[in-house]
Amino acid sequence: MPETILVFDSGLGGNTVLREIVKLRPGARYVYVADDAYFPYGQHTEAEIVARVVPLIGELIEAHNPNLAVIACNTASTLVMDRLRDTYDLPFVGTVPAIKPACASSRTRRVSVLGTKGTVQREYTKKLIADFAQGCDVKLIGAGNLAALAEAALKGERVDDRDILAEIAPCFADGGTRTDTVVLACTHYPLLLDRFIALAPWPVDWIDPAPAIARRVSDLLGAPSTSEPQAAQIVFTSGEPPSATLSKALGPFFGASVLA
Ligand code: DGL
Numbered sequence: 001m002p003e004t005i006l007v008f009d010s011g012l013g014g015n016t017v018l019r020e021i022v023k024l025r026p027g028a029r030y031v032y033v034a035d036d037a038y039f040p041y042g043q044h045t046e047a048e049i050v051a052r053v054v055p056l057i058g059e060l061i062e063a064h065n066p067n068l069a070v071i072a073c074n075t076a077s078t079l080v081m082d083r084l085r086d087t088y089d090l091p092f093v094g095t096v097p098a099i100k101p102a103c104a105s106s107r108t109r110r111v112s113v114l115g116t117k118g119t120v121q122r123e124y125t126k127k128l129i130a131d132f133a134q135g136c137d138v139k140l141i142g143a144g145n146l147a148a149l150a151e152a153a154l155k156g157e158r159v160d161d162r163d164i165l166a167e168i169a170p171c172f173a174d175g176g177t178r179t180d181t182v183v184l185a186c187t188h189y190p191l192l193l194d195r196f197i198a199l200a201p202w203p204v205d206w207i208d209p210a211p212a213i214a215r216r217v218s219d220l221l222g223a224p225s226t227s228e229p230q231a232a233q234i235v236f237t238s239g240e241p242p243s244a245t246l247s248k249a250l251g252p253f254f255g256a257s258v259l260a
Contacts, residue, residue, distance in 0.1 A: 002227040004029045005217065006066035008057065010041040012151050012250075013188030014072030017095060019253040020214035021070070026255050027227035031064045037237040040147050041075040042116025042186075049118070053080050054087060056237070061088055064233075068221055070213070071095065072187050075116045078124040091220050097125055097185035098209040100132035105205065106181040109136045112171035115185030117142035125185075139179070143167040143186070150188040153195075156245040164192060165199045172201050181205045229256035 005028050007018045018032055038044070038052055053076050057069065068091045071077045071084070077094030084092050097119065102111045111133075119125055120140040129138045146167040153159045173179045182204050184190055190208045197206070218224065232254045234242065242250070251259060 003067040006069040011039040015253040016190040017072040022255040027225040029230040030232040078122040103136040108180040147188040150191040231260040232257040
């Protein structure tokens with residue numbers, strides 16, 4: 001029996017984590033759940049997110065019986081991981097801002113963390129900075145609309161450069177030494193990485209933790225199954241079927257697994 005891996009996000013961003021897991025474990029059965037009925041999480045209060053996500057994950061475990069669940073959303077992971085582990089008997093992997101590796105590799109010692117307005121306000125994120133800034137100056141940048149822009153781009157809609165630049169520009173601090181490292185602290189943002197690189201006022205290292213998260217998943221699950229690629233499933237909590245354009249855009253994230 002191939003293992004089942006549940007990947008959960010508020011929307012489509014968690015696919016950037018899923019694609020890295022698929023590279024390491026192409027024979028697993030994938031269930032991707034987008035809580036689009038409640039998107040974007042960045043606009044909800046902490047209490048609302050906990051009350052939404054904890055029971056919903058319980059329902060998804062019942063429905064899909066996964067071997068492991070990935071909360072591929074920083075806005076949720078920075079709040080709910082302890083509660084999920086206390087409530088459900090399943091291995092969980094979360095996604096939280098990659099502040100430690102970013103600060104370890106920054107040469108100018110100026111790092112920006114680009115996340116949702118929720119993620120940058122979290123106590124969890126502030127504690128990561130207190131524990132792992134290693135003397136770097138860390139700037140927290142809360143983007144109000146960037147996850148929605150990333151979804152629009154993935155759905156084939158036109159997204160204006162100016163709208164993207166308005167969200168990322170505050171990451172670039174100048175004056176003496178410049179920011180040289182930006183943490184992508186929302187799983188949606190790697191979807192726009194090419195645009196970020198093209199629009200950046202100067203080159204920086206963009207830190208995407210997805211490959212490290214995939215390695216963690218794989219370590220927890222042990223030797224990968226040798227099964228052929230399985231049929232994968234995408235669930236939208238709104239019940240809306242994806243458009244043909246979106247289904248086509250999502251296909252490559254799943255490698256050789258075919259979207260059912
Ligand atoms: N993908 C989510 C994250 O990593 C956030 C998007 C949202 O605001 O729902 O934080």
